[in-house]
Amino acid sequence: MSLIIRVDPVNFKPEDLFPAAEAVKSGKTVAFPTETVYGLGADAFNGEACLKIFKIKNRQPDNPLIVHINSFEQLYSVAREVILEDKLKRVWPGPLTVILKKRPEVPVEVTAGLDTVAVRMPAHLVALKLIELSGTPIAAPSANISGRPSPTSGKTVIEELNGRADVIIDAGDTFFGVESTIVDLTKQPPTLLRPGPFTIDELTSIFGKIEVPPEATGISDFERPLAPGMKYRHYAPEKDLYLLVDNSLLPELVRRIDRKVAFLLTEENYMKVKDLARDNVTFIILGTEYNLYTVARNLFESLRKIDRLDVEFAVIQSFKEEGIGLAIMNRIRKASGRKFIRFYPF
Ligand code: TXA
Ligand code: MG
Numbered sequence: 001m002s003l004i005i006r007v008d009p010v011n012f013k014p015e016d017l018f019p020a021a022e023a024v025k026s027g028k029t030v031a032f033p034t035e036t037v038y039g040l041g042a043d044a045f046n047g048e049a050c051l052k053i054f055k056i057k058n059r060q061p062d063n064p065l066i067v068h069i070n071s072f073e074q075l076y077s078v079a080r081e082v083i084l085e086d087k088l089k090r091v092w093p094g095p096l097t098v099i100l101k102k103r104p105e106v107p108v109e110v111t112a113g114l115d116t117v118a119v120r121m122p123a124h125l126v127a128l129k130l131i132e133l134s135g136t137p138i139a140a141p142s143a144n145i146s147g148r149p150s151p152t153s154g155k156t157v158i159e160e161l162n163g164r165a166d167v168i169i170d171a172g173d174t175f176f177g178v179e180s181t182i183v184d185l186t187k188q189p190p191t192l193l194r195p196g197p198f199t200i201d202e203l204t205s206i207f208g209k210i211e212v213p214p215e216a217t218g219i220s221d222f223e224r225p226l227a228p229g230m231k232y233r234h235y236a237p238e239k240d241l242y243l244l245v246d247n248s249l250l251p252e253l254v255r256r257i258d259r260k261v262a263f264l265l266t267e268e269n270y271m272k273v274k275d276l277a278r279d280n281v282t283f284i285i286l287g288t289e290y291n292l293y294t295v296a297r298n299l300f301e302s303l304r305k306i307d308r309l310d311v312e313f314a315v316i317q318s319f320k321e322e323g324i325g326l327a328i329m330n331r332i333r334k335a336s337g338r339k340f341i342r343f344y345p346f
Contacts, residue, residue: 001162001163002031002158002161002162002163002164002165002166002167002168003019003020003023003166003167003168004158004162004167004168004170005017005019005020005167005168005169005170006154006170006171007126007169007170007171008171008172009033009124009125009126009171009172010125012125012126012129012171014129014133017126017129017130017133017169018133019167020032020130020133020134020167020169021130021133021134021135023166023167024041024042024043024130024134024136024138025043025134025135025136027042027043027046027048027049028042028049028052028166028167029041029042029049029052029053029056029165029166029167030042030130030138030165030166030167030168030169031143031157031161031165031167031168031169032126032127032130032138032140032169032171033124033126033127033154033169033170033171033172033174034068034122034123034124034127034174035093035094035095035122035123035124035127035174035175035176035197036095036122036174036175036176036177036178036179036180036196036197037142037143037150037151037152037174037176037177037178037179037300038142038143038150038151038152038153038154038156038157038174039066039068039127039138039140039141039142039143040053040056040057040140040141040142040143040161040165041053041068041130041138041139041140042138042139042140043134043136043138043139044065044067044068044078044106044107044110044136044137044138044139045105045106045107045136045137046107047107047108047109047110048109050065050107050109050110050139051109053065053139053140053141054109056161056164056165057141057144057145057146058145058146059141059146060146061109061112062112062113063112063141064110064111064112064114064117064118065109065110065111065118065139065140065141066097066118066119066120066139066140066141066180067106067110067117067118067119067120067137067138067139068119068120068121068122068127068131068137068138068139068140069119069120069121069131069137070121070127070128070131070132071121072085072088072089074131074137075088075119075121077103077105077137078102078103078105078106078117078119078137079100079101079102079103079117079119080100080101080102080103081100081101082100083100083185084185084207087206087207090206091198091202091206092120092121092123093121093122093123093124093128094121094123094198095120095122095123095176095180095181095196095197095198096120096180096181096182096183096196096198096203097118097119097120097180097181097182097183097194098118098119098120098182098183098184098185099116099117099118099182099183099184099185099186099193100116100117100119100185100186101115101116101117101186102114102115102116102117103117110139116184116186118182119137120180123175124171124174124175126169126171130169142179143157143160143161143165144160145160147234147236148160148235148236148304149235149236149237149299149300149301149303149304149335150178150179150235150300151300152173152174152177152297152300152301153172153173153174153301154168154169154170154171154172154173155170156301156304157170158170173297174297175297176196176197176293176296176297177296177297177298177299177300177301178196178197178296178299178300178324178327178328178331179194179196180194180196180197180198181194181195181196181197181198181199181203181327182194182196183203183207183210187211189207189208189209189210189211190203190207190210190211191210191211191212191213191216192210192211192212192213192216192217193216194216194327194330195216195217195326195327195330196327197293197296197324197327199323199324199326200212200326201323217321217326217329217330234331234334234335235300235303235331235334235335236303236334236335236336236337237303237304237306237307237314237335238307239306239307239311239312239313239314240312240313240314240339241303241306241313241314241315241316241332241335241336241337241339242313242314242315242316242336242339242340242341243315243316243318243332243333243336243338243339243340243341244315244316244317244318244340244341245318245340245341245342246318246342247269247317247318249341250263250265250269250272250273250317251272251273251276253315253341254273254276254277254281255273255276255277257280257281258278258280259280259312259313260280260282260310260311260312261280261281261282261311261312261313261314261315262281262282262283262284262305262306262309262311262313262314262315263281263282263283263284263314263315263316263317264284264286264302264303264306264314264315264316264317265283265284265285265286265316265317266285266286266287266288266289266295266317267285267287267288267289268288268289268290269289269317270283270285282309282311284302284305284306284314285298286298286299286302292319292320292323292324292325292328293324295319295324295328296324296327296328299328299331299332300331303335315341316332316336318332319332
């Protein structure tokens, strides 16, 4: 059994986190909340401790971890060349990970042998306090078994990792629900590696021109992995998931389909089609078209729900690839394994 610590995400006492900080200091693993998704962490300067994360998650050893910091002093302890510091001060704490040249003290287990390191300062009080009390940066990937959707609630982390992680901090739901934006600052211009809650418009307003390779959005079928982790199957439910490329097909599809199926859609689309469905159809409402951050927040838990329902497969609507919609579609494309529906297929 893991030690489970339940705290309010804002009104918690530092003492509540002492056992978690002790665990980090003694080379153990701790699952903790961030503003994006939960992470599974260990002391970023302890290679052996970080190796445990790979074992627990069944993660490929060539897929490096993100180092979580709570101060700029810690940034200097992991990064050799800190560029654009004034700009980083404007975005952190926040859901942006940057790639910088690493210091030799960062163990190979964390960076998978690269000469760069991924760093971010999470905007979550529990994460920041845990790092402070541990007295060390914390290396952490998302707290899921590799290939599964990232956990966005303490409950899901417990389901996924109880008995595997030494400590699990449950602080309820995360805020954004999709992982941080990753931008490579060792490239000129800075290059997007993974879209996330920190949007391209926001990136541009801080860093100026940003390179957005088609592979980073997931729109391109060209499968050159930009970050080592991008070549692996991701976010996927066990059951088949199809992306509906054209949402105007939704009414016809819902009316005619005779298999047991789940539709993942916005409230607005649900209102359009709910009366057309028979009882072989289950609807999962993701959020509202008017604020796609609501969809981001519910996406991963909804993907997990598909496997618990009595359905054969699931169909998810598409979203405009702008703002947070870019990150949402990127995760959906990966979760669906690029299976899509362009016309009425059955
Ligand atoms: O929001 C997040 O970023 C969450 C929370 C826990 O902070 N973490 C997260 O970690 O999503 P993970 O491991 O699931 O994704 C890290 C990604 C991987 O695709 C990995 O390949 C990439 O970051 N990465 C790590 N270090 C890198 C480096 N030096 N160069 C390029 N990509 C790197
Ligand atoms: Mg992950």
